[in-house]
Amino acid sequence: MAIASLAGYDGTAGTLVDTNIWIDCMDPGSRWHDWAVEQLQLLSERSPLHVNLVIYTELLVPGPDIAALDGLLDVYETLRTPLPWTCASLTAAAFALYRKYGGSKAKPLPDFYIGAHAAVANLRVLTRDPAPYRTYFPKLVVVAPVS
Numbered sequence: 001m002a003i004a005s006l007a008g009y010d011g012t013a014g015t016l017v018d019t020n021i022w023i024d025c026m027d028p029g030s031r032w033h034d035w036a037v038e039q040l041q042l043l044s045e046r047s048p049l050h051v052n053l054v055i056y057t058e059l060l061v062p063g064p065d066i067a068a069l070d071g072l073l074d075v076y077e078t079l080r081t082p083l084p085w086t087c088a089s090l091t092a093a094a095f096a097l098y099r100k101y102g103g104s105k106a107k108p109l110p111d112f113y114i115g116a117h118a119a120v121a122n123l124r125v126l127t128r129d130p131a132p133y134r135t136y137f138p139k140l141v142v143v144a145p146v147s
Contacts, residue, residue, distance in 0.1 A: 050123060052114070
């Protein structure tokens with residue numbers, strides 16, 4: 001398997017929407033609700049939105065039914081995009097760097113898959129938690145609220 005090359009990365013192939021954005025979108029009581037809905041609308045008008053199996057699975061953990069989740073994703077014509085095999089080596093490298101700098105084993109590996117997927121698929125990331133992406137995937141185009 002070839003190691004992913006990020007030489008041509010510019011984030012223009014669409015937006016990988018992090019789990020926290022969908023949760024904020026579903027929760028009208030979230031302080032980020034309006035921002036999340038606005039960003040989903042704006043970004044979906046510019047290029048495709050994407051979720052992968054990791055994000056989809058995380059969204060099913062609290063227990064919304066699959067039909068309701070699919071309905072929400074369909075509102076924004078969100079693509080269900082498979083994880084590319086080429087993101088495995090980048091995920092492992094980012095996680096190893098995290099551990100090297102003292103990161104706990106409690107940090108879930110799925111967060112690293114999301115960043116690596118975005119990088120190898122030329123996607124930007126929409127999230128309200130930009131620090132991990134900016135730290136371990138510094139080339140990523142990250143859309144996040146201004147703190």
